[in-house]
Amino acid sequence: MNTNTVKKSLKDSVITRWAMLLLVGFVLAANYYFYDALSPLKSTLTKEFGFSNTDFGLFLSVYSIPNVFLLMAVFGGIILDKLGIRRTGFMFVAFMAFGALVTAYGASDMYSNNGVGYAFMSSIFPGYSPELKMMLLGRFLFGLGAETSIVVISKIIVKWFKGKELALAFGVKLGLARIGSALAFYLSPILIKSETGWTTAIWFAAFFVTSSLLVFIIYMMFDLKLDKQVKPDNSVSESNEFHISDITDLLKNRSFIYVTLLCLTFYSAVFPFFSFSADFFLNKFNLTLEQSGKISLLMPLGTVIFTPLFGFLVDKYGKAATLMIYGSLILTMVHLAFAFTTLSPYVLMVVLGIAFSLVPASMWPSVAKMVDEKRIGTAYGFMFSVQNLGLWAFPLLTGVILDYTNVEGVKPIDYTYSMVMFASLGILGFIFALLLKREDKLSGYGLNLPSNSK
Numbered sequence: 001m002n003t004n005t006v007k008k009s010l011k012d013s014v015i016t017r018w019a020m021l022l023l024v025g026f027v028l029a030a031n032y033y034f035y036d037a038l039s040p041l042k043s044t045l046t047k048e049f050g051f052s053n054t055d056f057g058l059f060l061s062v063y064s065i066p067n068v069f070l071l072m073a074v075f076g077g078i079i080l081d082k083l084g085i086r087r088t089g090f091m092f093v094a095f096m097a098f099g100a101l102v103t104a105y106g107a108s109d110m111y112s113n114n115g116v117g118y119a120f121m122s123s124i125f126p127g128y129s130p131e132l133k134m135m136l137l138g139r140f141l142f143g144l145g146a147e148t149s150i151v152v153i154s155k156i157i158v159k160w161f162k163g164k165e166l167a168l169a170f171g172v173k174l175g176l177a178r179i180g181s182a183l184a185f186y187l188s189p190i191l192i193k194s195e196t197g198w199t200t201a202i203w204f205a206a207f208f209v210t211s212s213l214l215v216f217i218i219y220m221m222f223d224l225k226l227d228k229q230v231k232p233d234n235s236v237s238e239s240n241e242f243h244i245s246d247i248t249d250l251l252k253n254r255s256f257i258y259v260t261l262l263c264l265t266f267y268s269a270v271f272p273f274f275s276f277s278a279d280f281f282l283n284k285f286n287l288t289l290e291q292s293g294k295i296s297l298l299m300p301l302g303t304v305i306f307t308p309l310f311g312f313l314v315d316k317y318g319k320a321a322t323l324m325i326y327g328s329l330i331l332t333m334v335h336l337a338f339a340f341t342t343l344s345p346y347v348l349m350v351v352l353g354i355a356f357s358l359v360p361a362s363m364w365p366s367v368a369k370m371v372d373e374k375r376i377g378t379a380y381g382f383m384f385s386v387q388n389l390g391l392w393a394f395p396l397l398t399g400v401i402l403d404y405t406n407v408e409g410v411k412p413i414d415y416t417y418s419m420v421m422f423a424s425l426g427i428l429g430f431i432f433a434l435l436l437k438r439e440d441k442l443s444g445y446g447l448n449l450p451s452n453s454k
């Protein structure tokens with residue numbers, strides 16, 4: 001382990017380690033802001049560029065292509081365990097910023113007025129608009145950087161908080177990420193009305209991500225200082241070598257497999273739903289874009305409170321495996337209620353926020369109990385790649401289901417079948433959570449024990 005300190009180091013100072021969390025939390029908030037910033041703009045993209053439901057789903061899902069099909073999150077995790085936090089983090093946050101700028105450029109007048117790349121994009125795949133293609137390229141690059149940078153930030157949290165308030169720190173980190181999402185749903189509908197044109201909403205998001213690169217550079221200075229204080233032991237350089245057995249060992253670990261499958265199904269029922277949620281409320285409850293955006297942001301806002309709270313409880317009392325079961329069950333019930341009832345979407349989104357706090361607050365710190373810290377980047381990277389299979393397939397499938405079950409141009413759009421799909425994913429997540437808890441009794445990782453007892 002990389003923690004054989006004799007003297008006190010930076011991470012022993014409560015203020016410094018929480019300040020580090022705020023720095024990387026800013027990077028994460030920018031990442032989540034950009035991911036969600038275009039979701040409230042679905043109808044605007046249809047109006048401006050003729051996006052169909054499927055085009056919009058394609059735009060959302062292209063984020064995951066580098067992580068699923070090029071295994072970027074896995075390679076990113078391996079690169080991270082080998083090259084370390086600073087170099088890997090800088091590289092992938094820079095990718096994220098570049099991708100965000102390319103997306104904004106693709107939606108801009110500068111590009112549509114025969115800007116760089118317009119002629120080329122017009123010449124390939126003529127069935128799709130040049131704007132969509134440039135925006136797809138941007139989101140692809142953004143996704144390539146964004147997922148690995150989340151892996152890097154997860155490793156940063158483990159580095160500063162393991163053996164201390166780990167689950168609480170993960171909870172706060174996720175809370176900061178969700179503030180990014182909530183801000184996106186709040187600000188984007190306002191920014192599209194700005195005098196500088198509707199694309200201000202996308203440019204603002206792109207500059208937010210770019211500013212996070214500067215914040216990451218500040219973090220790097222503290223990281224360097226900590227590494228100088230906490231000298232690695234002699235075995236580290238050898239153990240930093242990646243071996244294929246690092247992956248095969250993970251695949252032989254049943255607890256890890258169940259938690260990965262839970263991650264896939266649970267998140268597939270949340271993020272793709274969330275991306276369509278503003279449009280769903282608008283259609284189901286006949287609301288304005290601003291009203292529906294405000295309902296959507298109740299879920300991330302709820303998680304800002306609940307995720308750190310549940311993280312604190314997991315640190316203190318344990319029960320992570322049990323809470324993952326409850327979280328999956330609540331998620332399923334909320335989606336069924338969305339599909340078949342007209343219960344208040346305000347209440348349901350808050351309840352969804354509780355489910356979306358229970359599982360992440362328990363899941364991510366639990367992985368640190370199953371996997372050695374030196375391999376945590378590889379483990380999170382692997383989970384993210386598998387999860388991205390869902391983040392790729394389900395937005396696309398939602399768009400296809402919507403186009404298939406609705407008549408083009410006829411409003412309101414009916415989301416019932418898509419909601420049933422999300423509820424089914426919730427049921428699968430519930431089953432994997434049960435299996436994980438059963439397996440924990442055999443493996444002895446102690447997922448239901450408090451954080452400092454392992």
Ligand SMILES: NCCCC[C@H](N)C(=O)NCC(=O)O
Pocket residue numbers: 031032035147150174177267271360384387
């Ligand atoms: N920004 C939306 C996609 C993030 C996915 C990421 N791989 C993840 O799972 N993050 C953890 C979380 O709970 O947000």
